[in-house]
Amino acid sequence: MTKFELILILTAILTTTWSGIVTTFAKKAVCKYKRQVAYYQKPDTQIKIAQHVIKHKFYETGQEAFK
Incomplete structure (x- = not known):
């Protein structure tokens, strides 16, 4: 096996490993x-958000309810 073939094989292994790690993350x-989107789409959560906004009067000052 020549140096070029060895470098080629090592590069392929490194590339495959790196792509697997990136895909996992x-x-x-x-x-x-x-999960976060599903939580905020639940009707109970929507009610809690609306109650929070009304309680703290965010609609009057133009503040964001949740950042």
């Missing part, structure tokens, strides 16, 4: 985001 981030 991206999948975890997407799942976390989907």
